[in-house]
Amino acid sequence: MEQINGSVQMESALLYTFLEVSSDCKFREQLHSLQSQEILPFLKGSYCCDDEVELQTDGNRSGHLQNGELVFDPEVNEEVVRIIAAQLAEIGDQFDKEIKARVVNDLVQHFLNENLSGEEITRHMSEAVEGLARAIPSDMEREKATLVLAMVLTKKIANTMPSLLQRVFRTTVNYISQQLHNYIVRMLRE
Numbered sequence: 001m002e003q004i005n006g007s008v009q010m011e012s013a014l015l016y017t018f019l020e021v022s023s024d025c026k027f028r029e030q031l032h033s034l035q036s037q038e039i040l041p042f043l044k045g046s047y048c049c050d051d052e053v054e055l056q057t058d059g060n061r062s063g064h065l066q067n068g069e070l071v072f073d074p075e076v077n078e079e080v081v082r083i084i085a086a087q088l089a090e091i092g093d094q095f096d097k098e099i100k101a102r103v104v105n106d107l108v109q110h111f112l113n114e115n116l117s118g119e120e121i122t123r124h125m126s127e128a129v130e131g132l133a134r135a136i137p138s139d140m141e142r143e144k145a146t147l148v149l150a151m152v153l154t155k156k157i158a159n160t161m162p163s164l165l166q167r168v169f170r171t172t173v174n175y176i177s178q179q180l181h182n183y184i185v186r187m188l189r190e
Contacts, residue, residue, distance in 0.1 A: 017085035
């Protein structure tokens with residue numbers, strides 16, 4: 001299921017910044033072009049705006065009630081996102097060596113197959129991430145390892161075929177939004 005524009009600001013910001021600060025990024029030109037293509041639903045300086053809050057599957061806006069009034073999640077500071085993305089990129093560099101070329105090439109083929117729906121591609125991405133998470137011995141939180149693996153796979157796919165960046169970026173944002181949104185919210189608030 002495609003997310004509506006504006007519902008995945010934190011995930012987009014975190015993934016974009018992760019890719020931007022990652023070592024061995026061979027698609028920087030394509031990455032910077034994402035901003036002009038309205039793929040990134042955030043503005044410089046803050047990644048959430050009151051008029052761009054998350055729309056839930058039940059049609060309600062994201063937030064919580066405080067004194068009977070809806071309170072939206074606070075804005076996410078760009079500097080916090082940058083710091084966390086840099087930390088995740090360091091972890092990603094360690095995981096990078098553990099990811100076999102076959103896994104990346106299989107995902108590239110799925111992304112190239114225009115007959116596959118977004119849901120099917122997200123399922124393939126999820127299966128790859130979960131398989132890698134089980135195979136990589138890690139003493140870190142499972143959610144953090146899953147997040148880093150999804151972002152490293154995005155980088156490796158785009159390094160293999162930069163023309164796929166837009167599609168893989170959207171798929172990864174949707175995947176981490178569906179699977180790891182609450183973890184990302186907690187991580188950015190700590």
